[in-house]
Amino acid sequence: xxxxxxxxxxxxxxxxVPVKLDFGTFKRLLAYIFVPYKVRFVIVVIAxxxxxxxxxxxxxxLKVLIDDHITPMVAQGSGASFAxxxxxxxxxxxxxxxxxxxxxxxxxxxIEIAQGSLKSIRLKMFIHMxxxxxxxxxxxxxxxxxxxxxxxxxxxxxxVTQSLPHFVNSAATVSAIFLAMIFSSWQLTLVILLxxxxxxxxxxxxxxKSGSYFMKQQQALGKTNGxxxxxxxxxxxxxxxxxxxxxxxxxxxxNEELYSSAFNAHxxxxxxxxxxxxxxxxxxxxxxxxxxxxxxxxxGAITLGTIAVFLQLSRNINRPxxxxxxxxxxxxxxxxxxxxxxxxxxxxxxxxxxxxxxxxMCKDNPDSVQVEEQTGCWGxxxxxxxxxxxxxxxxxxxxxSYVEGKQVLHDVTLTADAGKKIALVGATGAGKTxxxxxxxxxxxxxxxxxxxDGIPIRRIRKADLRRSxxxxxxxVNLFSxxxxxxxxxxxxxxxxxxxxxxxxLANADYFxxxxxxxxxxxxxxxxxxxxxxxxxxxxxxxAIVADPPVLVLDEATSxxxxxxxxxxxxxxxxxxxxxTVLVIAHRLSTIHNSDLIIVLENGSxxxxxxxxxxxxxxxxxxxxxxxxxxLE
Numbered sequence: 001x002x003x004x005x006x007x008x009x010x011x012x013x014x015x016x017v018p019v020k021l022d023f024g025t026f027k028r029l030l031a032y033i034f035v036p037y038k039v040r041f042v043i044v045v046i047a048x049x050x051x052x053x054x055x056x057x058x059x060x061x062l063k064v065l066i067d068d069h070i071t072p073m074v075a076q077g078s079g080a081s082f083a084x085x086x087x088x089x090x091x092x093x094x095x096x097x098x099x100x101x102x103x104x105x106x107x108x109x110x111i112e113i114a115q116g117s118l119k120s121i122r123l124k125m126f127i128h129m130x131x132x133x134x135x136x137x138x139x140x141x142x143x144x145x146x147x148x149x150x151x152x153x154x155x156x157x158x159x160v161t162q163s164l165p166h167f168v169n170s171a172a173t174v175s176a177i178f179l180a181m182i183f184s185s186w187q188l189t190l191v192i193l194l195x196x197x198x199x200x201x202x203x204x205x206x207x208x209k210s211g212s213y214f215m216k217q218q219q220a221l222g223k224t225n226g227x228x229x230x231x232x233x234x235x236x237x238x239x240x241x242x243x244x245x246x247x248x249x250x251x252x253x254x255n256e257e258l259y260s261s262a263f264n265a266h267x268x269x270x271x272x273x274x275x276x277x278x279x280x281x282x283x284x285x286x287x288x289x290x291x292x293x294x295x296x297x298x299x300g301a302i303t304l305g306t307i308a309v310f311l312q313l314s315r316n317i318n319r320p321x322x323x324x325x326x327x328x329x330x331x332x333x334x335x336x337x338x339x340x341x342x343x344x345x346x347x348x349x350x351x352x353x354x355x356x357x358x359x360x361m362c363k364d365n366p367d368s369v370q371v372e373e374q375t376g377c378w379g380x381x382x383x384x385x386x387x388x389x390x391x392x393x394x395x396x397x398x399x400x401s402y403v404e405g406k407q408v409l410h411d412v413t414l415t416a417d418a419g420k421k422i423a424l425v426g427a428t429g430a431g432k433t434x435x436x437x438x439x440x441x442x443x444x445x446x447x448x449x450x451x452x453d454g455i456p457i458r459r460i461r462k463a464d465l466r467r468s469x470x471x472x473x474x475x476v477n478l479f480s481x482x483x484x485x486x487x488x489x490x491x492x493x494x495x496x497x498x499x500x501x502x503x504x505l506a507n508a509d510y511f512x513x514x515x516x517x518x519x520x521x522x523x524x525x526x527x528x529x530x531x532x533x534x535x536x537x538x539x540x541x542x543a544i545v546a547d548p549p550v551l552v553l554d555e556a557t558s559x560x561x562x563x564x565x566x567x568x569x570x571x572x573x574x575x576x577x578x579x580t581v582l583v584i585a586h587r588l589s590t591i592h593n594s595d596l597i598i599v600l601e602n603g604s605x606x607x608x609x610x611x612x613x614x615x616x617x618x619x620x621x622x623x624x625x626x627x628x629x630x631l632e
Contacts, residue, residue, distance in 0.1 A: 025339045026331075032121060033160060037113045044113070047106035048165060052172035054099030056180050059312045061092050066305035106165055114160035118153060124345060125149065131349035134442040135402075143229030144222040148344055151221050152337030159334030167327040170320035177317045181310065185302055188310045191290050192317065195283040199321060202275060206268050213265035214333035218340065220258040227254055265333070280318035287314045350462065356455060357381045358389070358464035378468065378549045380455060389468065390418040390453050391550045391580030393439060398448035400438060408434055409603045412448070416596075421581045423591035425621065426600035432584045434603075436552045439582070440466055470548030474555040476535040478527035483512055484519040486527075486538055490546035502545035508537035551581045588625050597621065 034041050065088050125148065137145070181189040231238065231247055238247055291307040362377035378389035393416040400409040409431050416422040424432040437443050438450060441462050450457045457465060470490075478486050487499045494502075500519065503509045511534055515521040527535045543551065585591050592611040599607035599614070599621050607619050614621035 022335050022339060025335050025342060028342065029156075029335075029338050033113060033117045036120065037116065040109050040113055044106045044109045044165065045168070047102040047109070048169045049172055051099045051102035051106065052169055052176050054095050054102065055173060055316065056176040056313075058092055058095045058099070059177075059309055059316060060180050060184070061088075061095060062305070062309050062312055064088065064305070065092065066303075066308055103169075106169075110161055110165045114157055117160060118157055121156070121341065122149065122153060125341065128345055128347070128349065132347055133350040134437075136347055138402075141223075141226030141230060142233075143224075143226030145344075146229065147222040147225040148337075148341055151225070152218065152340050155218070155330075155334040155337040156341070159331055159338075163327040163330035163334065167324055167331065170324045170327065173320040174317055174324070177313050177320075181313055181317075184306055184309055184313075185291075185294075187294060188287055188291055188302070188306075191286050192283065192314060195279055195286065196317070196321065199275075199279045199318075202279075203321070206271060206275070210265050210268035210332065213261050213268065215336040216261035217258065217265050218333065218336045220254070220261050222340070224251075224254045224258050227251060280315065283314050283318065284311060287311055352462045354457075354459050354461040354465070355382070356460045356464070358460075358468050359386060361386065361388075380453060380460070382455075382459075387453065389549050392416065392418050392451075392453050393550070393580060393582070394451045395435070395438075396449045396451070398438065398450065399446045400434060400443065401446055402443070407446075407603065409438075412603070412605055414598055414605065414608070416580050416582060418580055419578050420595040421576060421583060421591075421593070423583045423585060423594040423597045424600060425585070425588065425591070425597060425624065429602075430600035431603040432600055433554055436471070436554060436582060436584065439552070440469060440471070468548060469550050469552055470543040470546050471552045472536075472540055472543045472554065476527075476532075476539045478523050478530075478535060478538060480522075480524060482517075482520050482522055483515065483538065486523060487541045487545055490542040490544070494545045499541075499545055503538075503541045505544050506537050506541040508534070508541045511537070549579060551576060551579055553581065553583045553585075555584050555586060599624075 065085075068088075070085070129145075178189075178192075181192060227250065231251070238244060287310050288307070291302060291310055294302045295304065295307060357380070359379050359381045360377050361379045379386040380389060395412055395414050398409055398412040399407060401407045412431070412435065414422070414435075424435060426432055434443075438445055439452075439457070441457060444458075452460060452465070452468075479489065484496065484499055487503060488494050490502075491498075496519075500509065503512055503519075512519055512521075523529070527538070530538075583591055583594065591597060594611065596608060597611060597614055598605055599619075601620065607614055607617070607621055609617070615625065
């Protein structure tokens with residue numbers, strides 16, 4: 001029995017999302033950006049301010065150019081000198097050059113800051129993910145977790161490299177332009193404020209709408225990716241059971257949900273530009289009309305140069321305001337993805353209160369004499385005290401549930417003595433795999449106790465506990481790399497000779513030697529080029545090279561044909577010699593030589609004994625063995 005799994009569920013919150021920006025998430029994100037890059041960040045802010053001030057100063061200098069140089073030259077006619085005009089144009093060019101250099105500088109620095117920050121965030125995500133309990137991954141689809149590293153991180157990249165600096169630049173530009181307007185003419189500034197108040201009100205409404213849909217878009221994207229990952233992984237099953245039409249229908253539903261949220265998000269986001277542009281045209285006309293009337297009938301404070309500057313500034317102020325509104329949409333989408341990233345980082349790491357370590361006494365104490373048993377080298381180190389690992393696993397009155405209120409194991413008591421082979425038998429869902437999950441401490445029990453060599457397993461460090469347990473699962477996972485590297489995954493310091501010896505013991509050497517590059521053959525796509533039996537043989541060789549004191553075989557030979565199973569069983573018998581072994585098997589013919597067979601039903605032990613004892617009782621095991629009742 002395995003833990004419950006939620007397929008396709010996004011990691012973010014459900015339902016209607018508040019339209020306001022998540023400033024808590026934004027503040028936390030700034031800590032990742034600002035703290036490691038303080039100096040660069042200060043330079044970026046200064047460069048942004050210089051860029052904004054240079055743009056406004058260039059517009060203001062237009063008044064000087066017109067009123068102090070062009071207008072007098074027109075009045076002087078052909079006798080005018082161009083020297084002062086050229087100097088003025090040179091000054092204006094210098095101002096704009098400062099703005100260009102500043103813009104280039106802050107863009108380059110923001111790329112460095114963004115990529116460095118994302119590198120740090122991805123590393124923190126991956127490191128933290130390794131510390132999460134198995135239950136976290138049981139509750140989420142793999143595609144949704146992958147979406148955190150791809151889509152959500154990418155939206156964050158766009159925000160840091162583009163949206164954030166552009167928003168700050170636009171805000172600084174608007175502030176500088178507004179101050180310049182007041183300095184030039186407070187009357188025309190009132191006209192600008194009237195139109196801007198309308199524009200800001202409309203942009204706030206639109207941004208709020210689009211922000212809520214951007215969050216829904218990220219959630220829908222996570223669910224869609226999760227479904228695609230499942231469909232790719234299960235292509236053979238889909239085709240065997242002709243599930244194609246159902247899969248297409250389900251994908252159409254998810255795709256429609258993604259389309260709807262993305263369409264609405266971008267629909268509201270994209271109407272900002274034309275809306276602000278039209279308001280800008282109205283604003284431009286009003287400034288021209290009011291400015292002209294004031295110039296004609298005013299006191300002379302508003303000149304032709306003032307009107308020209310205001311027309312320039314009125315056009316310039318609309319563009320950054322529109323950009324701010326647009327960037328707010330991007331920021332909202334990025335914060336939605338960032339919140340999902342922080343939800344991963346906020347997941348509680350697997351708790352490990354253990355202090356007892358597993359040590360190899362033969363390696364740590366070269367002068368010590370190894371005892372005859374294979375497990376004689378291993379020991380539990382509790383402070384200065386070292387106790388030899390014997391491999392006695394004992395469960396007493398264990399209760400467990402994956403989900404509160406739905407108990408899976410009921411008062412389970414069993415003892416796996418040192419060097420004995422214990423078989424767990426029962427129908428699917430009886431609780432066999434759950435017992436091995438509890439011994440590994442993938443999950444913690446609700447009640448009762450589990451002891452390992454008389455030590456409560458909570459006192460043993462999880463990494464050391466799992467190092468002492470070699471596990472061969474029914475579901476094989478191979479990784480990108482050579483066959484040699486995949487087998488060495490069991491023990492990274494194993495030599496090539498030890499890897500080959502392990503493969504021979506698992507009877508995998510023959511087929512590996514006939515691969516194109518032998519042990520150096522590259523595996524891709526979880527070893528999809530190999531048969532299921534060959535993949536399982538590599539998995540068994542991986543456990544052999546780990547040389548664990550205790551073995552857990554979770555239906556390890558279920559994917560191997562009967563002939564191959566007989567060959568593998570001989571190698572595994574040699575491996576199991578002198579070790580405590582827990583075997584989960586559907587093929588009862590493989591466990592008749594077990595020292596103890598435990599029959600489980602609905603999470604409770606209903607029978608236990610040797611093969612002969614259980615056959616003589618003619619109970620549930622006898623019915624399973626003789627085929628009166630078949631395992632499901």
